[in-house]
Amino acid sequence: MTIQILITAVSAVIIGKALSKLKRREVHGGTCSAWILFWIAVIALVWQPNLTNYLAYILQVTRGADAIFYLSLVGIFYLLFRIFIRLERMDQEITTIVREIALLKNRKDIKS
Amino acid sequence: MTKSLVWIFIAAYNEEATIGAVIDDCLGVTSAIVVVDDCSTDTTVDIAHRKGVVVLCHCINRGKGAAIRTGTAYALSQGADIIVHFDADGQHHAFDIPRLIQPILGGRVDVVLGSRFLNGASTNISPARRAVLRLGSYFTWFFSGIRLSDAHNGLIAFSRTAARTIVFTEDRMAYASELIDEIRRLKIRYCEEPVTITYTDYSRGKGQRSSNALAIGWKMIWKKLFLG
Numbered sequence: 001m002t003i004q005i006l007i008t009a010v011s012a013v014i015i016g017k018a019l020s021k022l023k024r025r026e027v028h029g030g031t032c033s034a035w036i037l038f039w040i041a042v043i044a045l046v047w048q049p050n051l052t053n054y055l056a057y058i059l060q061v062t063r064g065a066d067a068i069f070y071l072s073l074v075g076i077f078y079l080l081f082r083i084f085i086r087l088e089r090m091d092q093e094i095t096t097i098v099r100e101i102a103l104l105k106n107r108k109d110i111k112s
Numbered sequence: 113m114t115k116s117l118v119w120i121f122i123a124a125y126n127e128e129a130t131i132g133a134v135i136d137d138c139l140g141v142t143s144a145i146v147v148v149d150d151c152s153t154d155t156t157v158d159i160a161h162r163k164g165v166v167v168l169c170h171c172i173n174r175g176k177g178a179a180i181r182t183g184t185a186y187a188l189s190q191g192a193d194i195i196v197h198f199d200a201d202g203q204h205h206a207f208d209i210p211r212l213i214q215p216i217l218g219g220r221v222d223v224v225l226g227s228r229f230l231n232g233a234s235t236n237i238s239p240a241r242r243a244v245l246r247l248g249s250y251f252t253w254f255f256s257g258i259r260l261s262d263a264h265n266g267l268i269a270f271s272r273t274a275a276r277t278i279v280f281t282e283d284r285m286a287y288a289s290e291l292i293d294e295i296r297r298l299k300i301r302y303c304e305e306p307v308t309i310t311y312t313d314y315s316r317g318k319g320q321r322s323s324n325a326l327a328i329g330w331k332m333i334w335k336k337l338f339l340g
Contacts, residue, residue: 101171
């Protein structure tokens with residue numbers, strides 16, 4: 001029971017933070033909805049562990065816990081992939097800025 | 113084509129020991145030289161400035177691929193017809209440049225890649241390094257479909273058209289493999305020319321470690337698989 005209450009409390013805090021960010025328009029509606037749905041699902045699974053058996057049936061694995069493990073693995077790798085792509089893009093943007101500064105500074109030096 | 117339309121681009125990072133001599137060597141070919149300093153912490157910039165060449169400074173270290181894009185953008189803005197990439201560690205020799213740019217001047221190709229392994233080339237490369245570079249060439253051949261005798265030689269000449277068309281996204285050393293990909297993708301005419309590479313203790317210390325080849329290879333595989 002303690003772990004169930006703890007996970008519910010943590011999930012509620014995360015959902016609350018997501019909602020306040022949405023209110024301040026700091027996150028996209030779609031991303032925020034997906035995030036909130038995910039944590040609602042976590043709460044549901046914590047209180048109704050039998051729901052994982054249904055997932056196990058769909059994924060054709062023996063145990064509900066295995067289904068959660070496999071899905072988490074896929075989710076984590078997908079997140080890693082998204083983070084990698086975002087980092088690549090940020091890297092390129094930083095390089096563009098550094099290049100523009102170098103070229104601008106040269107033009108400024110020539111003028112002065 | 114006049115001499116002044118050939119621009120030499122030198123990417124430098126903490127090269128105070130060699131940059132002066134490298135610039136002097138290049139000044140024998142053209143005075144149109146741009147040094148891109150990749151945030152050196154030594155006196156590289158001061159030495160380059162004293163030589164009277166154009167010096168562009170990256171305010172943070174971004175890697176050789178990034179420096180190449182800065183140098184290329186500058187040279188193109190100055191009306192360069194040919195851009196020659198030249199290493200700052202003293203491995204390359206300016207006497208190779210006239211031969212390197214000849215196929216471009218003749219209108220035969222748009223990119224000329226220097227090779228230390230072709231007939232007529234000269235190098236004091238170690239057997240281990242030779243083996244790693246050979247593997248690198250096979251790797252490039254496998255992924256790009258272009259077979260080169262020396263896929264990772266920094267001495268390269270580009271026509272203006274090629275320099276404007278080729279798009280680098282790699283900031284670090286993987287730009288070399290990306291270049292070959294771009295040559296194939298854009299169907300750019302290219303050839304290899306023999307060049308002299310002189311390894312010194314200094315250049316061995318400064319150059320790419322053989323172990324870095326694995327990191328570069330992995331990055332290229334990752335990009336091919338997931339980024340297209």
